[in-house]
Amino acid sequence: MSHADESAFDRYRADVERPLARLFREYGTSRTRWLVAGLLANLVAQAASLLPPVVLGEAIDALFGETTTAYTLPFVPQSWIPATAEGQFWFSVALIAGSFVVTGVFTWVYGVVANQFAHDVMHAVRTDSFEKLLRLDMTFFDDKQTGEVMSILNNDAGNLELFLDNALMNSLRLVIMVGGIAFVLFSLNWQLALVTLVAIPAIVVFTLWFMRVVAPRYRARQSATAGFNTRIENGISGVELVKTTGSEGYERERVRDASRGVFETTMSVLRLSYFYRPGMELLAGLSFAATFLVGGYWLFTGTAPGPLTGTLEVGTFVTFIFMTQRFVAPLAEVSNIVDQVQNARASAERVFGLSDIPVSIEDDGDAVELRDPEGVVAYEDVSFAYRDVFGETASDTVLEDVSFDAEPGETVAVVGETGAGKSTLLKLLLRLYEPTAGTVRLDGHDVRDLTLGSLRDAVGYVSQDTHLFDGTIAENVRYGRFDASDEAVRRAAKAAEAHGFITELADGYETRVGERGVKLSGGQRQRIALARAVLSDPPVLVLDEATSAVDTETERAIQRSLDRLSADRTTLVVAHRLSTVVDADEILVLDGGAVVERGSHEELVSRGGAYADLWNAQTGAEASVEAGDD
Incomplete structure (x- = not known):
């Protein structure tokens, strides 16, 4: 895959080594107490669950057989066992009942602490991943894959929780069950135990093969x-664009194709899984069948079959049958464990792939706080070309050798054709x-020597692409200055010519704006964004076509407010409508990323250059519109 076709997720995910080990190292270490408690509770519960078959087999041989044998139990001192048959019976009942109680209690303890561990890790993964997203450079979001990001925060974090809660503990249970059962069976009759466990090597080889083959299929499924x-x-x-262009059918087919990709990659996994799972059940079932065949023949004939020697008691055979049944179920669950492990490995790769994407725009170790900023801005021979998240140049030069100064109380406007680099120029001030x-x-x-927090506190930025969060108007005006009073919010709204329309709404400042502010018009959203910038009272105000979505009358009213606001602060303006910047102290005309003209409105018009052409084009168009209206 070439870099042009490779996303940041693809590049850094491919470099993640031992993702599950890293998951435990980075997130499990600080939560060891919950993990250890869950493991111990699981150990006790599974060990207790093995006791009833052992007790039952011993009771059958010692108390109910035609020829009685001494009542003995592994690890239980003989002095604890009653001497009479009646006492031994009730002792067996107590042990069996007690084992079920212990199993139930410790299974509950295991469930609680295991889920505490798993969900705490999932919470940390989600919050850390989102925090990393907030720190990533704008170059990442210029080519963002929103669905990919949401998949990491939801699906992948959920897969990790399922692995930690189920697969991890079930793996331990499998080890305890197989190890405990093997120990008990070998202690009772090592020859028959070999028959029971004969399928284990084949199960191990079969599982290793499945894990190797299925891993890339899980990655493909999650990518799809x-x-x-x-x-x-x-x-x-983009549903509005879809509807207004009549493109429902086109979008339906695109979703159908994407869904087909999910279907095909999922079926690729399932076809292999449904080959592996019955295979595991078959091998485990063969162990049970072999145990019943050999042990049953041994008891039926009273002769050890083949190379086996010695005798086999009925109680021992019953214990083997029960234990083998307990042995079959965990082995059959290996397929589920492998499924969850592979899912978790692919998800951990994606989580850490996101975590490993480098951040180039962040505070240096010796970054200083900007205190009591005045707002003196200077661009010195600034050039810029976009880079991708790998640090490689991803575009031609967008800006070239741009220089200008702006003092407090001054307004510098940047104008030019679409794509001239106007917005990008001002975003460099905020270190976007x-x-x-x-x-x-x-x-x-140098803005690179300042802390990002203090730099951005000193600059109020209003974009042409206004974003409002789902919440009230007051909450959106207050965003970034969360402790501002209601009166301060109202003053800011008045300054931005927003107070009038807000008070006309049924709920006023408590009106909910909807996701992305969809319940408001474009002009209303821009005025709220202006109020937000006003509320922060920054020494530098950056307006990136901040009145592009308002009508002419509202624009004039906002312009009057901006004139008042910019009287004692540095204002940088990107404007498409030149009428909004005729009073600017200096106007920069960008063409192809370079400043081709600079000066006041009158100076630039009198020169008859690029600015004059833009001005004549706009005023001529406006005159034509007015004439047409007449």
């Missing part, structure tokens, strides 16, 4: 699931991206 989630998310988020060359300074500091 993530792709399906992305397709669904894209279809839902890093310049390829040159330096961006705030109050004389």
